[in-house]
Amino acid sequence: xxxxxxxxxxxxxxxxxxxxxxxxxxxxxxxxxxxxxxxxxxxxxxxxxxxxxxxxxxxxxxxxxxxxxxxxxxxxxxxxxxxxxxxxxxxxxxxxxxxxxxxxxxxxxxxxxxxxxxxxxxxxxxxxxxxxxxxxxxxxxxxxxxxxxxxxxxxxxxxxxxxxxxxxxxxxxxxxxxxxxxxxxxxxxxxxxxxxxxxxxxxxxxxxxxxxxxxxxxxxxxxxxxxxxxxxxx
Numbered sequence: 356x357x358x359x360x361x362x363x364x365x366x367x368x369x370x371x372x373x374x375x376x377x378x379x380x381x382x383x384x385x386x387x388x389x390x391x392x393x394x395x396x397x398x399x400x401x402x403x404x405x406x407x408x409x410x411x412x413x414x415x416x417x418x419x420x421x422x423x424x425x426x427x428x429x430x431x432x433x434x435x436x437x438x439x440x441x442x443x444x445x446x447x448x449x450x451x452x453x454x455x456x457x458x459x460x461x462x463x464x465x466x467x468x469x470x471x472x473x474x475x476x477x478x479x480x481x482x483x484x485x486x487x488x489x490x491x492x493x494x495x496x497x498x499x500x501x502x503x504x505x506x507x508x509x510x511x512x513x514x515x516x517x518x519x520x521x522x523x524x525x526x527x528x529x530x531x532x533x534x535x536x537x538x539x540x541x542x543x544x545x546x547x548x549x550x551x552x553x554x555x556x557x558x559x560x561x562x563x564x565x566x567x568x569x570x571x572x573x574x575x576x577x578x579x580x581x582x583x584x585x586x587x588x589x
Contacts, residue, residue, distance in 0.1 A: 360447050360486055371441050375477040378485050382471060387543030388490040388552070392418040392462035395556070397565025398453065398483070399467040400446040401573035402433065409433045411449035412572035414565060415457050421556070421564045427456040428572055440474055440499070443482035450483060464491040465556065465565040467573075470541035470549065472516055472524035474500045484542020491541035492549045494566055498526075498537050506535050511554055513538075525550045530561045 364374045395418050401410045408430050415424045429452040435445045450466070469478025470493030477485075480493030501518035503526040516524040516537060524539030527550065540549040556563035562570060 360451055361444065364444075368438060368441065371438075371444050372475065375441075375473075375475040375482075378482060379471075379476040381485050382476065382481050382541075383484075383543050384471070384540055384545055385543070386545050386548050388548065389462050394418055394424065394459050394461045395421070395463045395465065395565055396454070396457060396461035397465045397467075397563075397567070397569035398450050399566055399569035399573035400449060401575065403430070406436075407433055409446060409449040410573060411446070411453040412569045413450075413453035413457055414568045414572065415459060415461060416565055416568075418462065421558065423568065425458050426568070426572060427453055429453040429456060442468060443477070443479040446479060447482055447486070450479075451486065454487065461489065463552065464489050464541075465553075465563060466491060466493050466541065467495070467562075467566045467570060469493045469495050469499050469537065470524065470539035470544075472499060472501060472518075472537055472539035474518075476523070478539070478541070480539070480541030484544075488542075490543035492544050492552055493524075493537075493539050493541045494553055494563055495537040495539075496534075496562075503535075508532075510557070513550060522546060527553060529553075529557055529563070530559070533561045536561070 397414045414426045431449045466480035470480040484491035501516045503516045504514045506512040506514045506528040513527045515522045526535040538553045
């Protein structure tokens with residue numbers, strides 16, 4: 356799994372950054388999302404055993420109603436300590452394994468993390484999209500790089516996130532009295548599309564519905580509904 360996800364990586368931090376530079380050139384910022392996605396997936400990651408085990412959660416939702424179809428949690432040994440800017444090298448193997456255990460390939464993926472709103476334009480959502488080829492957007496709780504003016508207080512208000520003179524995402528107010536989310540395209544997604552899809556997936560909470568449900572599983576803050584098909588836990 357690691358060889359597939361990180362093909363060409365020598366295991367070093369310098370090598371990881373160099374791989375990010377190469378993969379960033381493969382990011383597609385054109386719209387590849389179907390007009391009416393049949394299924395939408397959300398992904399998030401937590402950790403167990405004092406960080407030695409990576410716990411990846413994935414949920415699959417019906418594209419129109421956002422009703423939960425299935426969920427899975429996959430556990431793999433953590434292969435790398437946390438290094439700022441290299442989150443995907445720590446979490447991506449578990450996320451790809453969780454994708455493989457979903458009953459259908461989603462038409463749209465939402466990852467809790469950065470898309471191109473990253474110093475080398477390859478956050479975990481962008482890396483996930485390059486590896487899988489799926490339309491992917493990143494929705495992060497905090498900014499990694501760049502600056503933005505605070506968006507207005509009303510849900511849906513937004514301002515551009517700028518880094519080195521280039522727009523790399525959006526600061527989106529998703530809920531009253533909550534800090535804005537950082538939204539950016541990951542793969543197969545335009546800048547405007549990333550914002551539009553995130554706003555469309557909000558259901559009154561701070562996080563969009565796909566990553567809100569995945570976050571509950573990844574952080575063990577709540578179970579899925581009793582009638583939701585539970586897929587294997589590795």
